[in-house]
Amino acid sequence: MSTNTTNYNLVKPGLNETADIEVINQNMDIIDSGLKNVSDKADGKISKSLATAANQFLLSSAVGQFVVKTVDEIKSLLGLGSAAYTNSNTYATAAQGTKADNAATQAALNTHLSDTTTAHGINNKLNVSTYNAHIAVSATEGAQGHVQLATSAEALAGIAAYKAVTPIGLEAKIADYGGIVGKSGSCTIVASDRNKVVYVDSVTASTVTIPANATVAFPVGTQITFLQSNVGTVTFAPASGVVLASKDTKRTIDGLYASSTLIKTSTDTWFLIGALK
Structure with missing residues (x-):
């Protein structure tokens, strides 16, 4: 069967x-x-007869065809010349990253970096001087250009007209307006008094000195309001070089609970307005 x-x-x-x-x-x-x-x-399998020796690579030269290349031949194909290499099992050591340097490669790199005729990475070979001139153009109210960020100090002082204000700078600017500052007697106004209400609480006469711009650079437009909160009189006195303008040259607050305001109108000129005597 x-x-x-x-x-x-x-x-x-x-x-x-x-x-x-x-x-x-x-x-x-x-x-x-x-x-x-x-x-x-x-079909398509690599024949055992094509097995390579150490430090050799098997490359496809066509469909179903292979050739054997040595390490030096592979480096030549990659444009590495005679650059040194390291075995994979020695990576992550202190020497990693120093294996591919040689004099020829370094010289070529130095030549490339010193090239000032074209801008690196720009396909149309834009001239560097043209590129630098472009990035140097600042924006204005009437022209397009690059905008730089203003520092908090610039935002606070109101300078750098064509710079953008950051949230931090805006916060500082908003915080600059308002608030109350207390004084217990004679004093010289300081930068932190800017745009504040200052009350003077003293039983004896007090003098408020206005410093020169070279001492404290208050921005033009600064306003400081003073309140007399006790029986001591409050009189304003300009430092040397400072002009203090007031109606009938009056410079003393007109009594308890009255107020007067200092306004800076130019570099070293202030106006004094309000209840004065």
């Missing part, structure tokens, strides 16, 4: 049976088909 093989189901006639040519041909067809499948799957 005939049996069949395990993998390809080939017919195996029994020992007491006569060989059947048709069965033999069927077996041959099965074997032929199986071999063809194996051959098709082998």
Whole structure:
């Protein structure tokens, strides 16, 4: 009685049976088909005969074709010349990052970095002088250009007209307006008094001195309001070089709970207005 093989189901006639040519041909067809499948799957595989030696690489030169290249040949293809290299198992050491330097590479890099005829990384080879001239153009009310951020001090002083104010600078500017400052007697006004209300609480006469711009550079437009909150009189006195203008040259606050305001109108000129005597 005939049996069949395990993998390809080939017919195996029994020992007491006569060989059947048709069965033999069927077996041959099965074997032929199986071999063809194996051959098709082998296409595109790298032949063992192409195994490389140490420090060599296998490169595809065309579909189904391969060539062996040495390390030096690979470096040449990559434009590395004779640059040194390190084994992967020595990476992450103190020497990492120093393996690819040589005199020729460094010289070429230095030449590139010293090139001032074109701007690095700009495809149309924009002239550096033109590029530098472009970035030097500042924006104004009537012209486009680059905008620089103002410092908090610039925002507070109201200078640098064509600079942008940051949130921090704006916060400082807003905080600069308002607030109350207390004085207990004679004093010289300071930068932190700017745009504040100052109350003078003293039972004896007090003098408020206005410093020269060279001493305290209050911005033009600064206003400081003074309140007399006790019985001591409050009189204003300009420092040397400072002009203090007031109606009828009056410079003393007109009594308890009265107020007067200093206004800076130019570099060293202040006006004094309010209840004066």
